[in-house]
Amino acid sequence: MVIEGWNILDSLYMTIITIASVGYKEIHELSARGRMFTIVLIIGGVGSVLYALNNGAKLILEGEFKEIFGRKRLEKKIRELKNHYIVCGYGRMGKIICRELREKNIKFVVVEKKAGCP
Incomplete structure (x- = not known):
């Protein structure tokens, strides 16, 4: 224009x-x-x-x-997480610990090198 x-x-x-x-x-x-x-x-x-x-x-x-x-x-x-657990590794023991925490409805975060964690 x-x-x-x-x-x-x-x-x-x-x-x-x-x-x-x-x-x-x-x-x-x-x-x-x-x-x-x-x-x-x-x-x-x-x-x-x-x-x-x-x-x-x-x-x-x-x-x-x-x-x-x-x-x-x-x-x-x-x-946003407060009062939670940090699970280092999602190997054999990490999976057991995560299952226990999940069953008790406890908040947690997993730190793992490999993909495929919960």
């Missing part, structure tokens, strides 16, 4: 088809300043979309999304 003096609908339409890389014909001819703006808009728009898609795929494919929110939820639960 500012560069070419177009109305809002024409400007919005041109911006969307440019960023989406659809490439329909231009509504009006572009000036040299309009072409420069379009070049910057394409590079910035396509770059931003690719960056967002890359990070979205990374979250989904690497399971980071679940891990981030699961980790935060676990940390919140641990911060």
